[in-house]
Each structure stands twice: as structure tokens, then as C-alpha cells.
Amino acid sequence: MTLDLLRFTTAGSVDDGKSTLIGRLLYDTKQVFEDQLEHVAQASERRGGEGALDLALLTDGLRAEREQGITIDVAYRYFATPKRRFIIADCPGHQQYTRNMVTGASTADLSVILLDARKGVLEQSKRHAFISALLGIPHVVVAVNKMDLADYSQARFDELALEFAEFAAKLGGGADLTYIPMSALEGDNVVDRSQHMPWYDGLTLLELLEGVEVAYDHPYDTPARFPVQWVIRPATATDYRGYAGQLASGALRKGEEVVVLPSGERTKIKAIDTYDGELDEALAPMSLTLRLEDELDVSRGELICRAMQTPTVSRELEADVCWLHERPLRAGGRYVIKHTSRSASAVVDELRDCVDVHTLERVSAPSELGLNDIGRVRLRTSAPLSFDPYSENRRTGSFILIDEASNETVGAGLVASTETL
Amino acid sequence: MSTTNGQQLSHLRALESEAIHVMREVAAELERPVLLFSGGKDSIVLLRLAEKAFRPAPFPFPLMHVDTGHNFPEVIEFRDRRVAELGERLIVASVQESIDKGRVAEETGPRASRNRLQTVTLLDAIAEHGFDAAFGGARRDEERARAKERVFSFRDDFGQWDPKNQRPELWNLYNGRIKKGENVRVFPLSNWTELDVWEYIDAEQLEVPSIYFAHEREVFARDGMLYAWREGTELIDGEQVFNETVRYRTVGDMSCTGGVRSQAATLAEVVVEIAATRITERGETRADDRVSEAAVEDRKKAGYF
Numbered sequence: 001m002t003l004d005l006l007r008f009t010t011a012g013s014v015d016d017g018k019s020t021l022i023g024r025l026l027y028d029t030k031q032v033f034e035d036q037l038e039h040v041a042q043a044s045e046r047r048g049g050e051g052a053l054d055l056a057l058l059t060d061g062l063r064a065e066r067e068q069g070i071t072i073d074v075a076y077r078y079f080a081t082p083k084r085r086f087i088i089a090d091c092p093g094h095q096q097y098t099r100n101m102v103t104g105a106s107t108a109d110l111s112v113i114l115l116d117a118r119k120g121v122l123e124q125s126k127r128h129a130f131i132s133a134l135l136g137i138p139h140v141v142v143a144v145n146k147m148d149l150a151d152y153s154q155a156r157f158d159e160l161a162l163e164f165a166e167f168a169a170k171l172g173g174g175a176d177l178t179y180i181p182m183s184a185l186e187g188d189n190v191v192d193r194s195q196h197m198p199w200y201d202g203l204t205l206l207e208l209l210e211g212v213e214v215a216y217d218h219p220y221d222t223p224a225r226f227p228v229q230w231v232i233r234p235a236t237a238t239d240y241r242g243y244a245g246q247l248a249s250g251a252l253r254k255g256e257e258v259v260v261l262p263s264g265e266r267t268k269i270k271a272i273d274t275y276d277g278e279l280d281e282a283l284a285p286m287s288l289t290l291r292l293e294d295e296l297d298v299s300r301g302e303l304i305c306r307a308m309q310t311p312t313v314s315r316e317l318e319a320d321v322c323w324l325h326e327r328p329l330r331a332g333g334r335y336v337i338k339h340t341s342r343s344a345s346a347v348v349d350e351l352r353d354c355v356d357v358h359t360l361e362r363v364s365a366p367s368e369l370g371l372n373d374i375g376r377v378r379l380r381t382s383a384p385l386s387f388d389p390y391s392e393n394r395r396t397g398s399f400i401l402i403d404e405a406s407n408e409t410v411g412a413g414l415v416a417s418t419e420t421l
Numbered sequence: 422m423s424t425t426n427g428q429q430l431s432h433l434r435a436l437e438s439e440a441i442h443v444m445r446e447v448a449a450e451l452e453r454p455v456l457l458f459s460g461g462k463d464s465i466v467l468l469r470l471a472e473k474a475f476r477p478a479p480f481p482f483p484l485m486h487v488d489t490g491h492n493f494p495e496v497i498e499f500r501d502r503r504v505a506e507l508g509e510r511l512i513v514a515s516v517q518e519s520i521d522k523g524r525v526a527e528e529t530g531p532r533a534s535r536n537r538l539q540t541v542t543l544l545d546a547i548a549e550h551g552f553d554a555a556f557g558g559a560r561r562d563e564e565r566a567r568a569k570e571r572v573f574s575f576r577d578d579f580g581q582w583d584p585k586n587q588r589p590e591l592w593n594l595y596n597g598r599i600k601k602g603e604n605v606r607v608f609p610l611s612n613w614t615e616l617d618v619w620e621y622i623d624a625e626q627l628e629v630p631s632i633y634f635a636h637e638r639e640v641f642a643r644d645g646m647l648y649a650w651r652e653g654t655e656l657i658d659g660e661q662v663f664n665e666t667v668r669y670r671t672v673g674d675m676s677c678t679g680g681v682r683s684q685a686a687t688l689a690e691v692v693v694e695i696a697a698t699r700i701t702e703r704g705e706t707r708a709d710d711r712v713s714e715a716a717v718e719d720r721k722k723a724g725y726f
Contacts, residue, residue, distance in 0.1 A: 005432035034700050035658045073587065075568040078614050085432045087612055149439055199709035230445040244474070246442040246593075286434070287441035287474070300449050324589050338594050341449070350671040387592040398592045407598040409588045 006209060009089040009104040009137075012098075012114030013124040020054075021114065021184035022090055024078060025206065028191035031079040048392070052396045074104045083210040098357075098372035101128060101411050102322045104397070105135040109214040112141045112205070117150035118179070121163045121360060132319060132359050133173030134374065134414065136394055139212050140168075140175045141203065148183040152196040154356035157181040171360075180205055219283040224250030225388070225396045227340035228302050232289055242273055242289035243298055245341065248395035252290070253281045259307045260298050262384040263269035266307055267294040298309075301342030302387040303396075311388045315381050316349075318416040319390075320374060321401070323348055325410035328368035329377070329401075335410065337381055345382040346401065352376040375414065390414035433621055437470065440609035442593060444474040444556070447607050450597035454482040454607075455547075458511070460492075460500035462618055463558025463610055463673035468507065471562055471607060471610035485555075487543050489535040490517040493649070499630040502709040514546035531655035534677045544580045545647040547604060554597070554605045559568055562614045563702065572611045578602035615670075615702050619695050621689045633691065635668045635683045646679030670695075670702045 012018035027031050032040075039341060045055040077088040089104030091097070105111060111132040115125055132140050142164050150156045161179040168177055180189055181200050188194035191206045203211075225248040232242035252258070259266050272279040273289040282288050290304060299302070305311065323329050329348060337346035354366035354375035362376070370376045390397030401411030440542040442543045447454050456471060458464045468658060471480050476701040480564045486500060516535050519525045524545060525538040538571050571587050588596055599605060610618070622629060650655075650662045667680030668691075685694045 006433050036701060073569045073584065076612065077568060078562045078612070080614075080616070082440055085617075102564045103591055107593075230449050230474075232475065232478050237477060240477060244445055246438060275476055287438040287445075322673045336598070338596065341446070344676050357514070394592065398594065399598060400591055400594045402598055407596070407600065409591075409596045412589070 004083070005087070006110065006212065006214060007089065007108050007111060007207065008110040008111045009101075009108040011091045011101055011128040011131075012123055012145075013106070013116070013119075016114040016116050016182045018090070018114050021112075021145065021182075021190065021205075022088060023054075024184045024190045025088075026077070026079050028080055028187060029079050029206065029269070029342075043093055044132075045176055046070070048085070050381070058104075081206065081210060086209060089200070097105050097124070098131065098322060098374065099324045101131045101323075102135065105131055105137055106394075108135075108137055110139040110141065110209070110212055111137045112143050114143045114145050115160055115164070117146045117156055117160065117322045119145050120160055122298075123168065125164075126360060127357060129168055130171060130233045130355075133168075133171040133175060135171070136391055136414075138175055138214075140177050141205065141208060142177060142179045143184075144179060144181045144209045145184055147181045147188060147194075147197065148186050150190075152181075152183075152194075153200045154197070155180075157200075175295065178202070179206060180208070219249070219251050222249040222284070222393065223251045223311075223388075224284075224306050225301065225311065225340075225393065226252060226290065226304040227342070227396075228298055228300055231298070231301060240291075241295075242291050243304065244287070244289045246287045247282055247284040248340065249284045249393055250306075250309075251281060251283045252304075257307045258292075258304050259310060259312065260296060261303045261305065262313045262387040263296075263298075263302070265294075265296050267296060287388075292361050301340070301383075303340065305386075311386045311393075313384050313386050315384050316379065317381070317385065317387060318352075318376065318378050319399070319413040320416060321369065321377050322377075322412045323369040323371060323373045323410065324412060325403070325408060326371050327403075327410070328370045328373075329411060330368045334404060336402040336404055337379070337399050338386075338402060339385050339387065339414075341397060344383060344385065345404075346379045347381075349380050350378040352378065368403055377413075379413075385416050389417040391417055419420045433478075433617060433624060434669055436613055436617060437473070438608075439593070439612065441472045441474040442605060443595065443609040444471060446595050447554050447556065447573075447597065447605075448475070448481045449509040450595075451599075453550070453552050453553045453652055454554035454556065455485045455512070455550065456480070456482055457558070458484040458500065458504070459558075459672060460486070460496040460503070460630055461558065462622060462629055462633065463560065465629055466502070466613075466618055466621055467556055467558050467609060468503065469621075469625055469627055472507070476622055476637070479603065480505075480509050482509075482556075485511055485512040485514060485546060485550075485552075487514045487539050487546070488516065489674050491535055491676050492514065493630070493632050493669075493672065493675055494670050495632050496630045499628070503628070504569065506579050512546070516542045519545065531657050533655075534674060536674055536677050544597070547580070549578065552604060553599060556607050556609060558610055559608050560613050560615070560618070561608075562608050570608065570611070574599060574606040574608065576604050578605060582606075616692070616695050619688070619692045623692050626688075629688075630671045630672065632680075635666050635686045636663055637666050638663050639663070639679070640667060640680060647682070648679055649675050649683070651675060676699055 010018050010276050075090045079086050091104040113128045144157050144160050182189040189204045225351045226242045227245050232244050257268050270293045272282050318343040331348050331351045333348045337344050353362040353364050356363050376407040388396045397415040399413040400409050403410045516538050520527050520544045523543045571590045639662050640647040641650050641662050668683040669680050685691045
């Protein structure tokens with residue numbers, strides 16, 4: 001079975017036709033409303049579109065974007081087919097690409113990377129692939145777009161797929177890769193099968209999106225992680241103490257033995273409460289309220305999990321950090337770290353390396369991480385955190401760094417695998 | 422909807438769970454949140470989500486309605502009844518009072534609306550009560566400017582939204598840290614569509630004001646929309662009042678919210694109608710968004726929801 005909600009992200013370089021692709025998906029799945037269409041028709045005309053509907057205009061958001069013909073920020077779009085609901089995180093390709101890509105990719109189960117069939121695998125396409133792999137997106141679709149301008153050539157498609165595959169193999173990450181030749185402008189292989197490429201017998205983009213599995217399809221394969229968000233203690237019922245939160249991963253059952261971290265106290269689950277009644281079993285990503293057998297003083301930021309499957313509990317961790325702010329990260333820097341429902345202070349003990357955005361190789365001991373840089377850091381925190389490697393758990397393996405003075409979100413962190421510590 | 426072995430969460434339950442998570446984060450990280458309750462369908466869903474997030478305890482925040490004084494009476498009646506059922510506290514911030522105090526000036530003429538004036542009343546009420554977070558029912562699918570809005574939408578001490586300088590929002594880690602005087606608008610329904618809202622109302626069997634269902638009322642046509650006529654409405658030359666069976670897709674001011682011709686008299690029929698509709702709810706029913714291409718964007722920058 002597959003969850004009937006898929007979140008995916010799209011990324012492409014300037015002019016790869018990303019907005020047109022999204023416009024095509026919305027248009028061909030009949031998700032465009034008449035007033036939106038009228039709006040696009042008027043705007044197309046103003047720009048001298050000669051009567052052709054510019055589907056890319058469907059995704060324009062802010063006035064500055066329309067004026068400058070660019071996309072400034074991640075935009076979220078929604079469409080549905082009878083099989084599934086979709087949330088697209090539409091990431092602009094040029095400005096602030098790492099910041100936006102990482103943001104969009106953080107919640108995505110699938111990433112669509114656009115290539116221009118004429119231009120091939122550009123440096124920026126490689127960066128997108130790198131970020132998809134880093135962010136642990138399990139499915140990657142390489143959309144070889146503008147096939148109409150490449151004579152719908154199978155040889156060209158095969159050439160690009162091979163080139164991309166060779167590069168992707170170096171990235172690791174274990175995502176499954178699918179290559180689709182398409183023309184978003186003409187509608188080939190987006191929703192409807194192409195009449196121009198009989199040599200392609202794979203899925204159209206929409207067919208693939210409708211069928212792909214997401215992480216929550218296998219809740220029993222992941223250890224249970226329940227960060228406590230909020231303690232429910234009604235003044236009128238003094239014996240009720242419920243620990244409310246969202247099950248980040250895995251499954252929990254009534255009656256099973258659990259441990260509360262970082263204290264290490266053990267107890268059993270007395271009840272799994274929801275507004276709609278008690279449950280025998282809860283699966284991620286449900287929000288619920290746990291009651292425990294013993295009277296422990298558990299508070300926000302603590303983590304409840306199975307006694308046999310505990311995460312690492314430590315005040316030191318190593319992580320890849322994507323830097324999101326103009327003011328660079330340097331060794332010795334101090335930030336607020338927010339990890340699951342816990343916030344603490346964090347000091348950067350060491351800046352180990354930085355990924356060269358051109359070669360995607362790691363350069364040792366950089367002096368700083370600037371805006372849009374990605375690098376490996378060693379952090380020390382004021383309170384112990386309960387974490388897993390990001391590659392094993394996207395919820396308990398991720399954190400953000402917040403500037404203590406300005407309160408801005410300045411970094412996105414992915415906990416490195418403990419073997420490399 | 423309980424889950425058992427091998428079962429999945431439906432997309433509605435996944436959206437519900439995400440929204441509950443958002444509400445609990447706000448309760449935990451902000452000092453003085455408030456939930457904006459208009460009696461409209463989106464805020465009706467917010468109330469159910471708050472019940473799911475915080476019961477059996479009371480809500481850790483009051484409810485607030487920015488009352489323009491031009492609301493549909495059916496909606497005000499529903500609002501008060503629902504609040505009483507919940508046993509929660511409602512604050513009413515009144516646009517009329519803002520006018521009386523001289524904070525804002527009433528628009529005049531047949532197209533006068535109090536829609537813009539609400540922003541001042543809202544910001545004043547936030548300041549008066551010291552609220553640092555306000556839940557709203559806005560959704561990203563509603564309008565082009567909203568597609569870029571964060572779940573935690575940061576506002577400076579003038580209540581302004583700066584779309585080019587928003588905090589990145591990653592995973593489900595929300596940054597609720599603010600300084601004194603600043604506030605966040607929080608949108609737990611960001612990822613919901615209009616159809617999701619109706620399907621959820623149907624699944625939960627939530628009561629909604631009667632104007633959401635087809636009913637006969639006196640209307641007049643203006644700018645391609647059907648507006649409710651009531652005592653004192655100024656008509657423009659050539660406009661006629663006539664009876665029509667309509668329902669409302671959104672609940673706003675009577676002065677700027679249009680009804681749609683509809684026979685949908687039950688929740689199930691409304692869900693079917695929304696699933697088949699070819700016009701966005703704002704495009705079909707909100708005159709206030711038609712002023713310019715960037716109408717919502719401009720109002721949001723000024724502190725509107």
C-alpha cells in the first residue's frame with residue numbers, strides 16, 4: 001500500500017522549463033481553475049505570447065517575480081488525481097539555490113531534477129543531485145526536458161541518462177533513479193504518453209508519481225521515536241498526565257516497554273490516547289498522547305522509544321550543515337540548536353570540511369561556511385540530544401541552527417553517521 | 422480513524438497530524454498565542470484540531486474574532502454557540518470600535534467595505550493583549566502570494582510580512598523565536614486545499630454556519646458576483662434585487678463576499694460540488710482580491726492575514 005499523499009520537489013537550472021513542467025502537470029491533470037487560466041491568458045498576452053498559453057505563468061507568485069521573470073522563494077503547490085494527492089515544493093534554480101533546494105528537499109519523498117536535452121548535465125544539475133542525495137530523498141526522477149528541441153532523439157536521451165548515472169553513482173545515497181524523456185512545453189510524457197517517442201516504453205511522470213512508495217509505507221522497518229512536545233495536565237483531572245507529540249518514526253504499542261531519554265528511565269505504555277479514542281497501536285506520522293505506567297516527570301524535549309532500539313544520546317555530534325545566512329559560520333560560533341522538540345545551545349568546536357560546489361569534493365579545514373555552503377562540523381551542545389544518523393532517520397537526524405541575537409534560522413543540519421565519529 | 426496492522430494514514434489524517442504538531446509547537450514555544458476564529462470553515466477546522474491537540478485540557482490560548490460589524494448574522498450566531506459548546510474564551514475585536522476611536526475611517530459609497538480596516542483592528546488587538554502568536558486558517562492553495570508563505574510566518578513589530586526575507590522552514594522544525602513586540606502568524610492548514618477542508622468537515626461531521634449550504638436569499642448582481650442584499654445596501658444604477666438559491670464558499674463581510682448559485686444542501690453535496698468546481702474560491706467569491714493582481718500580497722505586507 002502507498003500513502004495517498006506524496007511530497008516532491010522540483011529543481012532545475014534557469015530555463016530548464018521547470019515552471020512550464022509544473023504548469024503542465026497542473027493543467028493536464030485539470031487542476032487549473034478558470035479564473036487562474038484567464039489570469040495566465042492575460043499575462044501571456046501582455047508579454048507578447050502570440051496567443052500561446054504560457055503555463056509557466058501559473059506558478060508566478062509575488063509581484064517582484066512577475067516583474068523580473070524570476071522565482072524568489074520556495075513555493076508550495078497542490079494537485080490531486082483520483083489516485084493520490086500531491087504537494088510540490090517548487091524550488092527556484094538560480095538565486096539562493098542551496099538554501100531553497102535544501103528547504104524544499106527536507107520534506108520531500110521524491111525529487112524531480114530537470115535537464116535541458118540540448119544542454120546536458122550542467123554543473124547545477126549535479127548540485128541538485130548532490131543535495132537530493134545528501135537530504136536522503138529516496139526517489140529521484142531525472143526529467144530530460146525539451147526533447148522537442150532535440151529531435152526526440154533516443155540517442156541523445158540515452159547519452160544524457162548514462163552521463164547522469166555515472167555521476168550519480170559517485171554520490172551514493174542509494175536513491176532509485178528514473179529517467180524520463182519529455183517535453184513539458186508540448187506535454188510529452190508528463191501526464192500523457194508521448195506520440196513522438198515510441199522508443200520510450202517507461203512510465204510518464206504522473207504515472208510514476210502516482211505509484212511511488214514513501215517512507216511511511218514501512219513503519220515497522222524503522223525504530224520508534226516519540227519526541228515529547230507538550231505535557232497535557234488538565235487542572236480538573238489531576239491524575240491525568242499525557243505526553244503529547246507526533247510519532248516521528250516507527251510504531252508503538254500499548255503495554256510495551258519503553259525508555260525515556262536522556263534520563264534512561266524505563267516504564268510501559270499505559271495508553272495511547274487520541275481525541276477519537278484509545279489505540280492499541282500507533283504508527284508514524286500520527287500525532288497522539290501517551291500515558292505511562294509509572295509516574296515519571298517527563299518534559300518537552302525528551303524522547304520516548306523502545307528499550308531495545310535506542311538512539312545515540314550525546315552532547316557532541318558531527319553533522320553536515322547547509323549554511324543559510326550571509327553571516328558565515330566559523331569555528332567557535334555559538335547558536336541555538338533545535339532538534340526534534342528540544343532546544344539547546346550549541347558551539348561549533350570544529351569546522352572539518354566544506355563541499356566545493358564545482359567539483360563536489362570535500363575540502364579540508366575551511367576557514368568558514370558561507371551562504372549556500374555545505375560542510376562537516378563538530379558541535380557540542382549544552383544539553384544531551386537523542387539523535388540518529390540522518391541517513392537512518394530524517395526526523396531525529398535533522399536539526400536547525402538559530403542565531404542567538406537575530407533569531408534567524410541560519411543553518412540546516414544533518415547528523416552524520418556515527419561510524420565516522 | 423484508527424490504524425491497525427498494515428493500514429495507512431489517509432492524506433487527511435496525515436494533514437491533521439501535521440497541523441496538530443504545529444499547534445503544539447506554538448503552545449510550547451510562544452508565550453501568548455491566540456486562535457483567530459471567524460466562524461468560517463477553515464477556522465472551524467482549526468478548532469477541531471485544537472481539541473485534538475489539547476484535550477482533555479482546555480486550550481492553552483483564547484479565541485479571537487475580528488468583527489467588522491458586517492458579518493452574516495447566521496455566522497455570529499454560530500460563532501457564539503460553538504464557543505459556548507467548547508467552553509473556551511472568546512475575545513471580540515471590533516472594527517466599529519476602531520472607527521469610533523478614530524483609528525480608521527469608514528469607507529463610503531456603494532462599494533464601501535470594512536475589509537481593509539480589519540487589519541488595524543487586528544494589529545491593535547494583538548498589541549493590546551500582548552499576543553505573540555496568532556493561528557489563522559489561511560491555506561497556501563488559496564492565492565498566489567500565499568503559496569510562498571511559511572507555516573510560521575514571522576511579522577515585525579509593525580505586523581509586516583517581508584516575502585523576500587522569510588525564515589527558511591526545514592523538515593518539521595519550526596523556529597518560533599521572536600523578540601518583544603514581534604509576532605508570528607501560524608497557519609496549521611498551510612498544506613490543505615479547499616477540498617481537504619470540506620472532506621475533513623464531512624469526515625468529522627463538524628457543524629458549519631447555514632450560509633455554506635444552498636438557501637434562498639435576496640441578492641443583487643455586481644461585477645459578475647451575487648451579493649447579499651440587506652437593509653441599507655446602496656445599489657448602483659441598474660442593479661436589481663432578486664431571489665436566488667445560493668450558498669457561500671467563503672465567509673467574509675456581507676459587503677464583499679459573493680454567493681454562488683448552488684443546490685448543495687448537505688455536506689456530502691458540498692464536497693461533490695467543490696471537487697467539480699472550476700473556479701478558485703477567492704476568484705469566485707471575494708471582491709477584495711480583485712482590486713489588483715497583487716491585492717493579497719499588498720494587504721499581507723501591511724499586516725493582514
